[in-house]
Amino acid sequence: DQQVKQNSPSLSVQEGRISILNCDYTNSMFDYFLWYKKYPAEGPTFLISISSIKDKNEDGRFTVFLNKSAKHLSLHIVPSQPGDSAVYFCAASEGSSASKIIFGSGTRLSIRP
Amino acid sequence: DSGVTQTPKHLITATGQRVTLRCSPRSGDLSVYWYQQSLDQGLQFLIQYYNGEERAKGNILERFSAQQFPDLHSELNLSSLELGDSALYFCASSVSQGGNTIYFGEGSWLTVV
Numbered sequence A: 001d002q003q004v005k006q007n008s009p010s011l012s013v014q015e016g017r018i019s020i021l022n023c024d025y026t027n028s029m030f031d032y033f034l035w036y037k038k039y040p041a042e043g044p045t046f047l048i049s050i051s052s053i054k055d056k057n058e059d060g061r062f063t064v065f066l067n068k069s070a071k072h073l074s075l076h077i078v079p080s081q082p083g084d085s086a087v088y089f090c091a092a093s094e095g096s097s098a099s100k101i102i103f104g105s106g107t108r109l110s111i112r113p
Numbered sequence B: 001d002s003g004v005t006q007t008p009k010h011l012i013t014a015t016g017q018r019v020t021l022r023c024s025p026r027s028g029d030l031s032v033y034w035y036q037q038s039l040d041q042g043l044q045f046l047i048q049y050y051n052g053e054e055r056a057k058g059n060i061l062e063r064f065s066a067q068q069f070p071d072l073h074s075e076l077n078l079s080s081l082e083l084g085d086s087a088l089y090f091c092a093s094s095v096s097q098g099g100n101t102i103y104f105g106e107g108s109w110l111t112v113v
Helices: none
Strands: A010-014 A019-025 A032-038 A045-051 A056-059 A062-067 A072-077 A086-093 A107-112 B005-007 B010-013 B019-024 B031-037 B043-050 B053-057 B064-068 B074-078 B087-094 B108-112
Touching (some): A019 A107, A032 A062, A045 A062, A045 A072, A072 A086, B005 B087, B010 B019, B043 B064, B043 B074
Antiparallel strands (some): A032 A045, A032 A086, A062 A072, A086 A107, B019 B074, B031 B087
């Protein structure tokens, strides 16, 4: 049973447009949510996070939205750039320990010229 | 470069064999985590060590074991290998045993034939 689901395995967006990556979760006890970005032949790197006490967190071109009632979060990238082409993992945890982080299966984002 | 070093980067071995994956955490990090990423799967947490002691256990098979040495490097031992063990194995590290900010290595590709 996947507690964190990324239902879109891939997404293609034109450069300069907005990229929206979606993630759903089932465990209402999750209180911390993260997005990781992974380039080929590299490990995942932390991108942005949000606590359950917030519904939005912004960092430059990246904004994460959390809808607790729908158990849904999304990552918005605007404007999308070629360097954003990567696999994006959504993750959630109950509590602050990294060992409790549950990752989704990832969405491959491709930014086309 | 995250500062987390994993060796080997690629490994091909036969079913029934045993392999050891090695991880050197970032300088100063005391916690080491191991994750498995199978095809089309998210990152599955296997086990965490903190300063030489096991701290948390996830979906780690009994055929797998790990340890963290006094110099803080860690090894993941996989034995009686099966085809389904073919995956990308990531090591990650963090300063403390809590906290969500972890830094991933580039991973070790294991192919069991």
